[in-house]
Amino acid sequence: MPQAKPTPAPAPAPVERSHDPVAVALANAALLGGGYLMLGRRNLAVVTTLVTAELVIIFASSAQVLWFAFVLLGWWLALVAHGWYLAGGWPRGRRREAGPDGSEPEPGPGGPRPRRSWRLRSVALGAALPVLLTAVLLRLDVERIDNAVAEGRQASDCGRVEAAVDRVSPAHRMVAISPGSDGEDMITACAAVRLSSAKLTTGRTPGSSSVEMLEAGFEELVGIRAQSPDYQGMVQTAVDRFFDGLPTRDPCVTVRVLDWLATALPDRQSAGRAAEVVRRLAPAALLECGDDEVAQDRAGARTAYQTLVDRYPNHELAGQAREKVAQIDKAIALENLQRNLDQVRASLVPRSSGSLPAYCSSPAPYLTARTGGPGRAMIFGASDYIDKLPGEWRTTDVNDATRVICAGDTEYGAAVQTCPYENVGNVTFHREAVPVRVYDLRTGQLISDTRVEISGSSCPYFIYGYGTKKFVTPSDGDVQAAFRPLISP
Template sequence: MTHPAYEPPRAQAPADPLAVALGNATLLGIGYLLLRRWRWAAVAVIGTVVLVDLTAKTAEIWCEILLLLWWTAGIAHGWFLARRGPERAVRRGQRAGTLTLALAVVLTAALLRIDAYGIENRVTEAREGGDCGAAVAAQGEVGWGHRLAGGPVVEPGDAVVEACRRLDGAAATLALAARRGSTEDLGRGFGTLAGVLLEPGNEQTVGTVLDTFLDALPTDDSCDTAALTAWLRDRGPSHDVLDRSAGTAAHTEPAALVGCGDHLMTEDAWRQARTHYQRLLDTYPDDAREGEARDGVREATLAIELNHVRGLVEDAYDARSGYCAEPAKYGGAPPYRKGSGRALFLGDEEYTDQLPASWRTGDPAKAALVVCAGEAENGAAVQTCPYENKKSEYLPHQVTFYKVKVPLKIYELRTGKRLDPHSVQIGGGSCPSILRYTSYGTYDLGPGDQFVSTSKSGVRNAFGPAVGR
């Protein structure tokens, strides 16, 4: 019977504990490879990859501590495994190789971390100087290695970049507000700035964006500037860098209010113009433009009054409508003085049309008086005369002649107050030899009461005292 040859087990090569420890210091399990502990080497590599990835992603100190403990545990474990072996030896080649690799890993990590601190310092300096562009550029130097070796160091820079991104959006919104004069955009921009200020350390970068916007004031449109500065003035103090806007508003708003008021006057937007002038008087009573604002208020008020009067005059179709029903004042009207000034005649024009042209005007801006004339009615009886009509079965006809009484409403346009008299009576001829009239129906009842026959001079003499002529 033949038996297989017996082969004794190979003797394990003597291990160098220092070389093994240095090999594991590379975090790549090289020490385990020197010991031919393949499973331990795989565990070392997998553990290192997981912890390094976790450190890079989370940028938390506890992850770095855990990675340091893993590194220390690997070194210690390799050392103890090597010392437990049956034989130990000094292998200078292994020591040199593993030392080189370990130093390369440690020095690379150290240099990357030092560089990470440098990057972070530049980011911080740029942010403290209010320069978002420089801060973003510095943070852009951060690479994968920096995040592996110094994740917690460079991670705050990411927050700076995000804050700067938001500030870029706020700057664009504020620029749009300045171009459009939009207080809605202005509110959104300031809301973003206030939100960024909630994160400590952003005062200077927020201040830079704010100053860029404030430097754009005043805008080319004074009304836009007035709207923006009014919003800034009314926003109220927030006790932070944003309160600087109040000073710019106080410096810029007065000129904008006057400029906008002047522009609105040219657009016939008199009420809005007066509002702007009055806002300056109410808010900045000691401003050098106070006189301009007062003049503006007066001119706008007069324009509003004149426009109102014109509308009432246009609506007056008789003595009981339009201006005649709702008299109003126009402070810019010529003062009423006897012997001068012209009147605006409304209502029944049968007799007022006979007045001299120098007494009349169709322009409310030039009138001192507004005269509303009603329909003529019988005034004082002048004379009664008999008339015969052979064809009439009622004889004789007694006809009474009356002065022409014209009811009047006379208003001083400058004040809107009613003046006397309330009527005038026009005299004239009576009892003509022949009285012509038109009969109606079967029965001829005669001509009835009659007005005296008037003349232009008679009309002028009646109206003259009433209108100051």
């Protein structure tokens, strides 16, 4: 009997692959190579996925330009079309190769479809839908970001614009070109406004206040405002914040800032607000500054009070300022008088007994000295004669004197009599002449610059010493008679 042929082993079940064009195109639309995997083309799936990833990364990170967006869109359409083509969806009627098991190829789009086509399409749609939905949601979020930027710009709200731009991520850049870019210039402007505003704050801060900082801050704000109408609001907010920060805790700093605002503010658009702030705050600031300074800088305090009186004469605080000016003037006058008294007294002290004090060569007025009527004199020099003057004529107290008399060294005056003496010969007797300068104590002016000649007895029976010229011998009455016209004219 012939031997029976062995039954061949069954062929392995073919790997089920989709040849449904719709399913393959949908799977490729996810940009993950799913359609190629359905067709069994793993290498192609890996290569296209890597290319897709590279293109998306380049677009999201550095190539945010329109032409590259079209490149990416073209690549996506090419993947969809290529998957459709490989699955036999185009051109219509193109024959497809038989499966690896020798089975008949699936019918084209016009023929009957296997039951598994809808299942494969569902799987492809399930793979593509999350990607497409994510892209749509990201695109909608980009719209929300752009709207928030536009609203923030319109409202000059730096915080809203910055918050919107901060939401932009690389994922948003995968589906849009430069999302939120309309707010980037405003963010730059906001940073500049903050820097300028910080200068204004520093310029009005006690301890670091600086007119230069104020000027720089306002000039920068004026420049920013000129760049775009969108910046008007945030610049105005910074300016308002500066004005709202006045007055400062140091009233004298407030006075300096207000003076600068009134005279040197470079922002003409803010001039009206500055004028209103100055009118409202300056009077109180000037008064408080004077009160703070009066203990240490009385002259500076007086300047502050007087400025208040001069600039705002009808203000309710002007009366207080006038009283304080009067008080300071009185105190200064008393101090000046005391200083004058101290200086005059010091200049009337002789360096040694019988010498003339500094006053005799550099007289100075004593503003509160007595005037009118008979008065005493402060007499210096020629002590031999001064001691012979009555006590009611002279004094050592500057407050009791009306004049200062400075007497020099005695000289020979006019000859009175010549008498012969044994062993000496003829001796001529002369009056004692004393050079005298008389000053008015109140004004320090020179009243008289003269020589006083004192008479006396001559030709005594005995003389002492030798020489042909001798002084007469004056009595107390002779001395008083010579000085009386100078003391009680």
